[in-house]
Amino acid sequence: MLTSPPHTRPGCARSVCEHTPAVTRHSRTRLRNLCGYPKRVTFPVVGMVGGGQLARMTHEAGIPLGIQFKLLSDTPQDSAAQVVSEVVLGDYRDLDTLRDFARGCDVITFDHEHVPAEHLATLEADGVVVRPGRAALAHAQDKGVMRAKLDEIGAPSPRHRIVADPADAVAFAAEGAGEGGGDGFPIILKTVRGGYDGKGVWFVRSEEDAHDAFKAGVAVLAEEKVDFARELAANIVRSPHGQAVAYPVVESRQVDGVCDTVIAPAPELSDELAGQAQELALRIAKELDVVGHLAVELFETRDGRILVNELAMRPHNSGHWTQDGAITSQFANHVRAVLDLPLGDPRPRAKWTVMCNVLGGDYPDMYQGYLHCMARDPQLKIHMYGKDVKPGRKVGHVNTYGDDLDEVLERARHAADYLRGTIVE
Amino acid sequence: MLTSPPHTRPGCARSVCEHTPAVTRHSRTRLRNLCGYPKRVTFPVVGMVGGGQLARMTHEAGIPLGIQFKLLSDTPQDSAAQVVSEVVLGDYRDLDTLRDFARGCDVITFDHEHVPAEHLATLEADGVVVRPGRAALAHAQDKGVMRAKLDEIGAPSPRHRIVADPADAVAFAAEGAGEGGGDGFPIILKTVRGGYDGKGVWFVRSEEDAHDAFKAGVAVLAEEKVDFARELAANIVRSPHGQAVAYPVVESRQVDGVCDTVIAPAPELSDELAGQAQELALRIAKELDVVGHLAVELFETRDGRILVNELAMRPHNSGHWTQDGAITSQFANHVRAVLDLPLGDPRPRAKWTVMCNVLGGDYPDMYQGYLHCMARDPQLKIHMYGKDVKPGRKVGHVNTYGDDLDEVLERARHAADYLRGTIVE
Ligand SMILES: Nc1ncnc2c1ncn2[C@@H]1O[C@H](COP(=O)(O)OP(=O)(O)OP(=O)(O)O)[C@@H](O)[C@H]1O
Ligand SMILES: Nc1ncnc2c1ncn2[C@@H]1O[C@H](COP(=O)(O)OP(=O)(O)OP(=O)(O)O)[C@@H](O)[C@H]1O
Ligand SMILES: [Mg+2]
Ligand SMILES: [Mg+2]
Numbered sequence: 001m002l003t004s005p006p007h008t009r010p011g012c013a014r015s016v017c018e019h020t021p022a023v024t025r026h027s028r029t030r031l032r033n034l035c036g037y038p039k040r041v042t043f044p045v046v047g048m049v050g051g052g053q054l055a056r057m058t059h060e061a062g063i064p065l066g067i068q069f070k071l072l073s074d075t076p077q078d079s080a081a082q083v084v085s086e087v088v089l090g091d092y093r094d095l096d097t098l099r100d101f102a103r104g105c106d107v108i109t110f111d112h113e114h115v116p117a118e119h120l121a122t123l124e125a126d127g128v129v130v131r132p133g134r135a136a137l138a139h140a141q142d143k144g145v146m147r148a149k150l151d152e153i154g155a156p157s158p159r160h161r162i163v164a165d166p167a168d169a170v171a172f173a174a175e176g177a178g179e180g181g182g183d184g185f186p187i188i189l190k191t192v193r194g195g196y197d198g199k200g201v202w203f204v205r206s207e208e209d210a211h212d213a214f215k216a217g218v219a220v221l222a223e224e225k226v227d228f229a230r231e232l233a234a235n236i237v238r239s240p241h242g243q244a245v246a247y248p249v250v251e252s253r254q255v256d257g258v259c260d261t262v263i264a265p266a267p268e269l270s271d272e273l274a275g276q277a278q279e280l281a282l283r284i285a286k287e288l289d290v291v292g293h294l295a296v297e298l299f300e301t302r303d304g305r306i307l308v309n310e311l312a313m314r315p316h317n318s319g320h321w322t323q324d325g326a327i328t329s330q331f332a333n334h335v336r337a338v339l340d341l342p343l344g345d346p347r348p349r350a351k352w353t354v355m356c357n358v359l360g361g362d363y364p365d366m367y368q369g370y371l372h373c374m375a376r377d378p379q380l381k382i383h384m385y386g387k388d389v390k391p392g393r394k395v396g397h398v399n400t401y402g403d404d405l406d407e408v409l410e411r412a413r414h415a416a417d418y419l420r421g422t423i424v425e
Numbered sequence: 426m427l428t429s430p431p432h433t434r435p436g437c438a439r440s441v442c443e444h445t446p447a448v449t450r451h452s453r454t455r456l457r458n459l460c461g462y463p464k465r466v467t468f469p470v471v472g473m474v475g476g477g478q479l480a481r482m483t484h485e486a487g488i489p490l491g492i493q494f495k496l497l498s499d500t501p502q503d504s505a506a507q508v509v510s511e512v513v514l515g516d517y518r519d520l521d522t523l524r525d526f527a528r529g530c531d532v533i534t535f536d537h538e539h540v541p542a543e544h545l546a547t548l549e550a551d552g553v554v555v556r557p558g559r560a561a562l563a564h565a566q567d568k569g570v571m572r573a574k575l576d577e578i579g580a581p582s583p584r585h586r587i588v589a590d591p592a593d594a595v596a597f598a599a600e601g602a603g604e605g606g607g608d609g610f611p612i613i614l615k616t617v618r619g620g621y622d623g624k625g626v627w628f629v630r631s632e633e634d635a636h637d638a639f640k641a642g643v644a645v646l647a648e649e650k651v652d653f654a655r656e657l658a659a660n661i662v663r664s665p666h667g668q669a670v671a672y673p674v675v676e677s678r679q680v681d682g683v684c685d686t687v688i689a690p691a692p693e694l695s696d697e698l699a700g701q702a703q704e705l706a707l708r709i710a711k712e713l714d715v716v717g718h719l720a721v722e723l724f725e726t727r728d729g730r731i732l733v734n735e736l737a738m739r740p741h742n743s744g745h746w747t748q749d750g751a752i753t754s755q756f757a758n759h760v761r762a763v764l765d766l767p768l769g770d771p772r773p774r775a776k777w778t779v780m781c782n783v784l785g786g787d788y789p790d791m792y793q794g795y796l797h798c799m800a801r802d803p804q805l806k807i808h809m810y811g812k813d814v815k816p817g818r819k820v821g822h823v824n825t826y827g828d829d830l831d832e833v834l835e836r837a838r839h840a841a842d843y844l845r846g847t848i849v850e
Contacts, residue, residue, distance in 0.1 A: 002612035063485045063508050066809025085490050327804050342800035384491025
């Protein structure tokens with residue numbers, strides 16, 4: 001239990017602080033009397049809902065912080081459940097399970113966005129500390145809610161609106177046809193909820209193409225198809241008292257809708273646009289009262305503007321490079337933020353860091369590839385998730401860093417491809 | 426279970442390899458037939474005996490490697506038991522407990538040197554893979570055995586011999602009195618077994634002083650009191666197939682016999698002496714057939730020689746800096762070595778890295794100090810062990826790194842002192 005709550009407001013690490021930092025002098029004498037000697041004063045307990053790789057890596061980052069970690073996981077085979085000591089098996093969609101789990105945790109945080117909003121509301125009403133909170137999370141859970149809020153605060157989005165049926169999608173496309181006429185296709189359709197790794201996103205060229213998006217019975221958001229130059233991500237971490245740190249803006253490359261490669265920092269990004277992207281992410285975090293890690297997925301347009309694609313309020317694939325490439329990783333800073341601890345320095349430790357995801361190939365044994373990669377590149381940083389290999393499934397990632405971007409990219413690419421089984425030397 | 430044993434011999438990462446590297450082409454086709462698709466091929470299971478902070482940090486390093494970790498620990502409150510999913514509670518001095526524990530582990534390794542040698546012999550006879558093995562570990566378990574072996578292989582030690590009683594210690598001192606005469610005191614007495622953190626080491630000026638060392642009923646080793654300029658440590662990691670990597674030689678400062686500060690690399694150490702120390706450590710590892718991390722604690726004499734103080738065959742306090750200061754940490758390389766995986770690059774990531782131990786002070790609550798240190802220094806790397814605070818007990822350490830040694834030292838020193846409660850700003 002958090003017997004020593006972080007009630008003081010420590011000074012800012014760097015970057016942004018919305019408040020004037022208060023004096024950090026701690027009243028040790030007072031505490032001494034309260035606690036009595038030699039009573040043990042334990043460190044806080046973080047409850048993590050969801051047993052995926054994000055939870056696994058957050059636990060890893062919490063170990064040196066001395067943080068107690070409690071996991072709510074579906075099965076004991078889940079990625080995080082394999083490495084955490086205190087695992088509660090249960091369904092995050094069940095309110096009683098969540099309530100039981102929350103007891104004995106100082107704060108609840110998440111591996112994914114799928115906990116029902118009404119359950120989050122109940123937990124908050126119960127007095128459970130939920131970070132990020134229900135109100136903020138709503139924007140990561142529902143792309144319609146997110147677009148509405150971004151419009152409200154004047155953050156740039158692709159042209160968009162909720163569409164009722166395929167005919168309405170045709171109308172939406174036509175609205176964007178512009179001077180030149182035509183039907184306005186292609187457009188993008190997305191279910192507002194339940195999508196991940198490109199599932200729930202359709203590239204639509206005609207009324208026929210539009211039907212699939214409506215099959216799930218979830219509201220459908222139509223967006224202009226942005227002819228982007230590339231995708232970026234602006235990652236920041238914000239704590240309840242308003243301290244925030246911004247990581248360098250990264251380039252994120254998707255293949256078949258799945259994150260494939262991340263380059264930190266984004267090559268040849270102007271300082272101006274990088275600054276704009278960081279400012280935007282910090283502003284969104286503040287306006288939406290996000291606590292913890294916020295990833296703002298962005299499109300960089302060919303005419304040098306940025307548009308928000310979507311928001312994730314948890315550690316994010318575009319931040320995995322920070323484990324080996326930044327002074328403080330996104331995972332460590334997420335833990336620090338949800339506990340309202342002072343945040344760690346987000347600056348890079350290398351000129352270039354590259355992350356490549358390792359996807360399952362159609363070869364189930366990664367162990368031989370793993371040996372090969374370690375032998376070939378003693379500087380390679382491998383991160384395996386302990387998951388069964390299934391084709392296309394994210395089962396790990398690799399990080400490389402160094403001064404020469406081409407070389408750093410090649411090393412990461414080779415390792416990821418070799419582990420997947422795409423190349424056999 | 427290790428269904429894909431590392432039976433190939435991957436090429437050398439760097440540094441030393443005692444064998445000609447074999448061809449690393451992996452027979453994927455053959456394996457595919459053996460395993461059948463889509464059978465899961467899991468990664469190996471490392472069994473760690475002992476639940477202290479070394480086990481805790483080894484688990485942390487094993488998570489990204491995808492390694493399954495199994496712990497034999499005394500209590501569920503042990504430092505490592507708090508963070509590992511598979512914990513067996515039991516006594517490492519009990520053979521049946523060890524045998525049960527070893528079942529289902531691909532390799533057994535250690536948090537400490539205290540497992541009885543006869544039990545290690547039985548496990549090895551059972552076919553359990555024990556790394557480092559019994560024969561190597563004998564030299565870390567018994568300082569008498571270690572000195573005899575170092576003499577045999579011509580490694581430099583302080584003058585020494587086993588002494589039978591206080592009168593014999595007086596005789597040992599006199600033997601070293603030299604030309605000038607005198608009684609030859611002071612000398613050092615050490616119990617050959619069971620010492621740690623300076624416990625079991627006596628600074629002896631007279632026959633009276635010598636009595637305490639004999640009280641435990643353990644054989645006593647007498648050593649000349651070396652008038653050292655400073656203490657160094659040469660840390661290397663060696664794998665069963667003979668690959669080895671050497672970390673930079675560090676300076677290690679003891680206070681009251683306990684490691685206090687480690688500076689990597691050792692300031693103003695000549696390349697020649699550094700090379701000698703690394704060569705010596707690699708040679709000792711080979712001659713003693715050490716597998717895993719080997720710390721060789723050294724004295725640097727005022728006339729520029731090095732003498733071996735003692736050996737530790739496990740991750741060691743003098744290597745904690747590698748967590749934040751080297752490309753591959755001692756913990757990750759220890760795991761890689763005991764599994765005969767290719768080793769990771771041991772080179773430093775910063776010009777200077779400093780580690781200071783955090784000892785328990787007489788103030789039990791570290792949480793306020795922890796907040797202060799994070800707020801004061803966003804680059805500080807804190808490593809807490811989850812242990813109850815007791816005066817003088819190692820409860821954590823901090824790492825700092827950077828280009829300016831004075832600044833890096835000051836930051837680590839301040840944080841360690843503040844956490845201990847020595848300073849309250
Ligand atoms: N309006 C758009 N214009 C062009 N491409 C788009 C648009 N929206 C999405 N995409 C493409 O589809 C990818 C996936 O979209 P989005 O991020 O919304 O889906 P998701 O399933 O939530 O993905 P994840 O959660 O894995 O990031 C984007 O990274 C981008 O490559
Ligand atoms: N022969 C010696 N001459 C001078 N100082 C010595 C000698 N032997 C030991 N010391 C001092 O005592 C300290 C502890 O000795 P040693 O390393 O043998 O003990 P230990 O209890 O096994 O310590 P640990 O296991 O914590 O390293 C040394 O680091 C050194 O400072
Ligand atoms: Mg996305
Ligand atoms: Mg010692």
